Every structure is written in structure tokens, then in C-alpha cells.
Amino acid sequence: MWLWYDTYENLNGGEKMSIALIVTIVLVMGVIFVNGWTDAPNAIATAVSTRVLRPNFAIGLAVIMNFLGALVMTYFNAQVAETISNIVNFEAQGLQAAQVALAASLFSIVVWAVAAWFFGIPTSESHALIAGLTGSAMALGGVAAVNMAEWSKVLVGLIVSTAIGFFGGYLITKLVVLCFRNVPRRKANKFFTYGQAFGAAANAFLHGAQDGQKFMGVFMLGLYYNNLAEKTGNGFTIPLWVMALCSLTMGLGTSVGGMKIIKSVGMDMVKLEVYQGFSADLSAAICLFLASVLGIPVSTTHTKTTAIMGVGASKRLSSVDWKIVKEMLFAWIMTFPGCGLIAYLMAKLFVAIF
Template sequence: MDLSFAAAWQQILSNPALLITVLLTLGVIFVNGWTDAPNAIATCVSTRSMHVTAAIIMSAVFNFLGVLVMTMVNATVAMTISNMVNFAGHSDVALVALCAALFAIVIWAVAAWYFGIPTSESHALIAGISGAAIALQGGFSGINGGEWVKVIYGLVLSTVLGFGSGYLICRLVMVLFRRMDRRHANSFFRGAQIFGGAAMSFMHGAQDGQKFIGILMLGIVLANGGDNTAGMALPVWMMLMCSVVMGVGTSIGGKKIIKSVGMDMVRLEKYQGFAADLAASLCLLLSSLFGIPVSTTHTKTTAIMGVGAVRRLSAVNFKVVKEMVLTWVLTFPGCGLIGFLMAKIFILIF
């Protein structure tokens, strides 16, 4: 299969279903940068280490680099996503079902943004394509259990490791810097938070960018009559395209979500914001290296909760936490059902 820029785009432009798939995927990447990436800079903005405009510009740049660099170095997350579902045996409508899944993800993400709730596009993506695959195959044969179990690992990893590392790193920072003058400490951690926000933005691009590259690869494979992307190399033009789109989406920002994650859930000092960013970045790096798709929102939020619990558990605003957990719980069945229904409707129409 020729995946060069010229050959791939010639095929995309000559195949309406593939063109719609590519445009919808780019739309989801844009929405992800717009609604999900703000979580990466929520803490450095809430502690006033950076002005929101400067933080959004920085996040856009490092999201771009994260998608590009990490995909070149280690693309296992992209492969996990593209091989998670089974569209085999239905080459005539497989792309239509994939389009339906992407449409469901956009609906879910925009609705969550409208209500200012930091949902997870990662969970929505997994749920949407799984629902569409089940609709296409008429049962759970549309799911690749070996790859899907990594989602469960990701939920555990992002929750337990996110909270635990946030708690431990914050404790360690408090011990190491306990003798530093408060004024000097604030100055030091203001700079450290900028580094932490950049690291979080980079890892957001690395995790979420790969997931959508995996979907693009799956679309092209389905258009060529294949059913999986095993052993295929990711083309550089695709990495660059996804990097640019995510960077542009991030530059628009999402101030409502920054407020919900960084300000409403728990009030953070600068050293706490740095600890949360470092903890979440390390969790995302570990997950990416092992090809485990995790929610960047989920990971960052649990890290902030762990940091807040160091001071006292009551410092965490559990009303906000409850809203977020409810959204996460609803995303899998909710977006999965929308993906299922949209796939059924699209297949009937087209």
C-alpha cells in the first residue's frame, strides 16, 4: 500500500467516504485541542504562573511537538487504537461505520464543552469506534479484546498512579524545599510550573495525537480493503498534519475547562501545581511507552486530587470531582450508544 503524500491524497480525494473520514478525524483532533488540551495548562494558569493567553500559545506549540516527536519515536498507542476494533468482512460499509463513530465523538465532545465539563475525548473515541464496530458486526466480535483490555489498564493506571504520584511528588517537594525562603520558592516554582505546563502539553499531544493518527491509518486501510494496520509504518506527512491541526485547536483554548480543572476543584499553590503537572506527565509518558491509551484529562485531574489531599482531603472540592467522575462513567456507555446508533443509521442511509 502506497502511503506517500501524493498517492494517499489522490485516493482520499477520489473516495468520498474516505474523504469524509479524514475530514471528521481532523475535526475531532481540532476539537480535542480546543476542549481537552486546556487541561494541560490549567494548573499553571490557576496559580498565576502564566497568563492564560501565553499559556495557550505555549500549549499549542508543545502539543504540536508532542504529536510529531513521540509518534516518530514510539507509535504503539496509535497501533493499539487502530487494532482495537474489527471492521473486517464489510468493506462496502466499514468506512461509513467509522464516519458514524467520528460523528458521535464530535457530538459528545462539543456537548461536554458547552456545559464546561472536562470530558475525555480519549474515552469518547474508544467508546465511539467500539459502538460502531459492534453495530457493523452485529455483536461483540467487533471488539478486539486483547487490545481493549489495555483501556482497562489505562483507567487503573491513570487513576491510581495519577493520584498516588501526585501525592508522593508533592510530599517530596515539600520535604526538599522546606527550608527555602517563601519568596524564593514562589519565584522558583513559577518557572517550574511553566516547565510543567510545557511537559503536560507535550505529553497530551503524544497521547491524544497518536490515537487520532491511528484512526486515520485505519480509515486508509479500510478504503483499501484491509482490516488492520499491523506492521505498517506511519507516514511523516500524517504526523505533521495532525500536529498542526491539534496545535491550531489548542490555540483557541478552553477557558471554561481551565477554570473547572485548575480553580474549582482544588486551590493550588505554585509548588502544588508543579507537582501535579510533573506527576501527570510521568504517568502519560509511562503509558505512551507501553502503548496504553489513557485519558489525559483523567490523569491530570487525579494528579491534582492527589496533590490536594496532601494538605487535607477536605481541600478537594468533591462536588466538582463528582461531576467529572459522572461524566467519565457516562462517556463509555453514552458515546458508545451514540456510535452504535449513528453507525446503524449511516449504514441504512448509505
């Protein structure tokens, strides 16, 4: 059931709540845009690095598939959005404080993501989102504000996506080499070229399915704290207009580009041949699809980069530029405490001011 009100006075908390809602929606759109800008290029990085797809065409493909992934997958299965909307509880100090703290968490994610993009480091927007929500909620209600039953899915996703991404990339590459050892190189490369183009599209689609849903869950929280949405069971019924708005915003963000991220993930970390790019895309797509169906929020960046590492390691460990890997690992590790701390401080500040 959806409740819409025509005037500010009918909103819980009056005009301040209306302004807080507007700010929250703008920030959610900003975070989704930044996600499409900085995170979505990971899906097409390998296809660009192996020259299967031209950069401009690949970005256009990612725009379309991100939009479709966020829209279609959410329509049929919104479990990831449900997990995100239940991962913390902002209501310890009332709905107005909850709305303000939610806005603070989104502000911290934008700061963190833009800083990562500036340095060309493919940090995970998913991890930043979870860290931001957790830090802000703890600013209001302490550790009790964290729903560990839902948070445990994040830890499971972190471990599982690493394992499936890395070992999947490693094993699929070994299997591909074995199966195509007697196939003429030109014929095999033709197959892998089409296969990798399809894999890039699938990864972009599943990126939209995963990350699009996560931010839709946050969007619904903003509406809920303003009495504009009601929970049904453990989650929300996400209306089509929210799906379309979030999907379109992510697509627009992707259209901005992201060659810095493509260079870091697809070119600098490992020098890939076409069959290796195909193996990395297939491994990442399998992991993301399983996680989306099971409602486990995983990092698309984390999954794709570990798959590329596994592919490189299948040839020899020295094929991987471990310096780049260390920088990425450091960024991933720092995201939880770093973005979480920013969100905690911002929530304290925003609640005190507003």
C-alpha cells in the same frame, strides 16, 4: 508500502468510497480540532490557575508543544496509534460498511465532545474515541468485533493513570513539602515557578503524544479501508504528512482557547499554590510519559485531574471541591455507555442510508 490512485474508479467501491473517505478525513480532522480545543487546555490549567503563566501565553505554549508532541513522539514510538488501530474490527460487513461505520463513530465523538465543552465539563476525548469506535464496530459485528486483548490495555490505562495520577500527586506534594521545609519561601517559589512552567510544557507535549497518536491511528484506518494504506505486522507505518497534518490541526484547536475547561480543572476543583501546581504537573507528566513509551492509551484529562485531586488531598480532604469531582466522575463514567450508544445508533443509521 503506500498505494495511491489518481481516479475515483480505481478506489475499492468507486465514487461512494471516495466520498466516504473524504467525509472520514474531515471528521477525523474535526475530532482532532475539538480535542485540541476541549482537552489540551487541561495540560496548562494548573499553571494558569497559580498565575505562573498568563492565559494567552499558556495557550500559545500549549499550541506549540501539542504540535511537537504529536509529531516527535509518533515518529519515534507509534505504539499508542497501533493499539487504537487494532482495538476493534470494522470489517464484518465489508470495507464500504467499515468506512461508513468509522465515520459514524467520529461523528458521535464530535457530538459528545462539543456537548461536554458547552457545559464546561472536562470529559475525556480518549474515552470518547474508544467508546465511539467500540459502539460502531459492535453495530456491524457484535461483541466479536472488539479485540479484547487490545481493549484490556484501555482498562489497564484507566486504573494505572488513576492510581499514578492521584497517589503520585499526593506523594510528590508531601515530598516537596519535606524537602523545601527549610528553604526560604521566596527562593522556593522561584524554583516552583520555573518548574511548573516546564511541567506545563511537558504536559502539553505529552498530551500531543498521547491524543495525537490515537487519532492518527483512526486516520490510518480510514486510508486502509480505501486501499490507500497497508498494515505492516500489527500496525501501520504512519507517513510524515499524516503526523504533520494531525499535529497542526490539534494545535489550531488549542489556539481557539478553552478557558471553560481551565476554570473547571485548575480553578474550581482545588485552589492550588505554586508548589502544588508543580507537584500536579510532575505527577501527570510522569504517568503520561510512561504510558506513551509502553503504548498504553490513557486519558490526559483523567490523569491530570486525578493528579490535582491527589495534590489537594495531601493538604486536607476538604481542600478538594468534591462536588466538582463528582460531576467529572459522572461524565467519565457516562462517556463509555453514552458515546458508545450514540456511535452504535449512528453506525446503524449511516450503514442503512449509505
